[in-house]
Amino acid sequence: MPLLRSLRNLGKRPIHQDWPGLIEAYRAWLPVSSSTPVISLREGGTPLIPAPSIAAQIGRGVRVFLKYDGLNPTGSFKDRGMTMAISKAKEAGSEAVICASTGNTSAAAAAYARRGGMRAFVLIPDGYVAQGKLAQALLYGAEVIAIKGNFDRALAIVQDVANQYPITLVNSVNPYRLQGQKTAAFEVVDALGDAPDWLCIPVGNAGNITAYWMGFGEYRQAGRSRKLPRMMGFQAAGSAPLVLGQTVEQPDTIATAIRIGNPVNKDNALRVEAESNGGFMAVTDSEIIAAYKLLGNHEGVFCEPASAASVAGLLKRKDEVPSNATVVCVLTGNGLKDPSTAIENNDARFHTGLDADTATVAKVMGF
Numbered sequence: 006m007p008l009l010r011s012l013r014n015l016g017k018r019p020i021h022q023d024w025p026g027l028i029e030a031y032r033a034w035l036p037v038s039s040s041t042p043v044i045s046l047r048e049g050g051t052p053l054i055p056a057p058s059i060a061a062q063i064g065r066g067v068r069v070f071l072k073y074d075g076l077n078p079t080g081s082f083k084d085r086g087m088t089m090a091i092s093k094a095k096e097a098g099s100e101a102v103i104c105a106s107t108g109n110t111s112a113a114a115a116a117y118a119r120r121g122g123m124r125a126f127v128l129i130p131d132g133y134v135a136q137g138k139l140a141q142a143l144l145y146g147a148e149v150i151a152i153k154g155n156f157d158r159a160l161a162i163v164q165d166v167a168n169q170y171p172i173t174l175v176n177s178v179n180p181y182r183l184q185g186q187k188t189a190a191f192e193v194v195d196a197l198g199d200a201p202d203w204l205c206i207p208v209g210n211a212g213n214i215t216a217y218w219m220g221f222g223e224y225r226q227a228g229r230s231r232k233l234p235r236m237m238g239f240q241a242a243g244s245a246p247l248v249l250g251q252t253v254e255q256p257d258t259i260a261t262a263i264r265i266g267n268p269v270n271k272d273n274a275l276r277v278e279a280e281s282n283g284g285f286m287a288v289t290d291s292e293i294i295a296a297y298k299l300l301g302n303h304e305g306v307f308c309e310p311a312s313a314a315s316v317a318g319l320l321k322r323k324d325e326v327p328s329n330a331t332v333v334c335v336l337t338g339n340g341l342k343d344p345s346t347a348i349e350n351n352d353a354r355f356h357t358g359l360d361a362d363t364a365t366v367a368k369v370m371g372f
């Protein structure tokens with residue numbers, strides 16, 4: 006058919022369906038009313054990307070998908086929770102918000118709070134926040150307070166401050182955060198037509214695993230899925246309190262986003278593990294980096310190191326995946342958040358300092 010005629014045959018129906026943001030998309034499932042001022046950057050609606058190279062490493066008919074939440078407006082899944090938390094803070098008349106963060110929460114809090122006309126205070130562990138995240142918090146106009154202490158200490162301080170002063174806490178102890186984040190599970194079921202058999206997810210403060218489980222449960226209850234997934238949580242080996250069963254005083258990992266020794270949602274995480282017949286496991290930094298490189302090199306997906314923990318964990322447990330199962334790995338943040346880790350950890354051939362002539366270029370290309 007000639008191109009012009011086929012274009013005319015498409016009629017007036019738009020090809021691109023605009024995404025209204027997760028509060029509008031899932032309004033009936035969220036604690037908002039017509040008087041809630043919706044502060045949105047059109048977050049959510051992220052793709053579920055097939056991962057054939059990872060699936061091939063498992064074999065036996067297993068299908069693997071990546072829930073790429075690094076494509077949210079500030080580059081991480083935190084936007085899902087923040088659109089809710091900030092909209093509800095605005096509804097309640099709050100003029101300022103505060104959070105502790107390993108970086109992504111601070112970027113999201115800053116963007117949404119400023120968009121809503123509020124001040125944003127963020128406490129971060131000095132020297133342990135990836136460069137892109139710090140750049141975001143500063144550019145979005147947060148008031149950044151870097152402390153000589155880790156995330157767990159920062160969280161204790163912001164909880165104190167929020168108890169004593171008129172300011173809204175937007176860490177995942179804020180219940181609206183998890184309400185927003187549960188929509189990622191809705192999207193996974195909407196895309197697959199059912200829940201996956203396994204959900205693999207990085208775990209730090211354990212808010213996201215709690216939120217996903219809530220979302221899967223609500224959809225199952227409403228008859229939108231026939232099953233519930235096993236929730237497989239992965240922590241970095243140097244910061245694995247849920248695997249060790251105790252607080253880690255000095256958490257350490259290359260995956261700074263999940264460098265957390267005392268998860269505030271610990272009890273929820275243990276409940277999710279029990280209810281879903283799931284499991285927590287530690288992955289080493291070198292396993293995380295191997296998965297990070299595999300995702301980039303073979304799937305064309307650039308995530309941050311913490312996110313790659315979900316794939317590292319799946320590969321570690323691959324023999325336990327049932328044949329023909331559907332697995333979703335959550336990629337929580339965008340690789341651009343942490344450029345220095347990518348520059349220091351890759352298998353690329355990077356030829357530098359060469360003379361600017363065709364012969365030299367052709368030679369290094371192998372011609």
Ligand code: F0G
Nearest residue numbers: 106107109110209210211212213337338
């Ligand atoms: N992945 C990324 C990229 C994160 O930024 C975080 C948490 C997690 C996974 C873990 O999620 O805490 O719900 O279990 N980042 C927080 C922050 C702590 O401050 O940005 P969780």
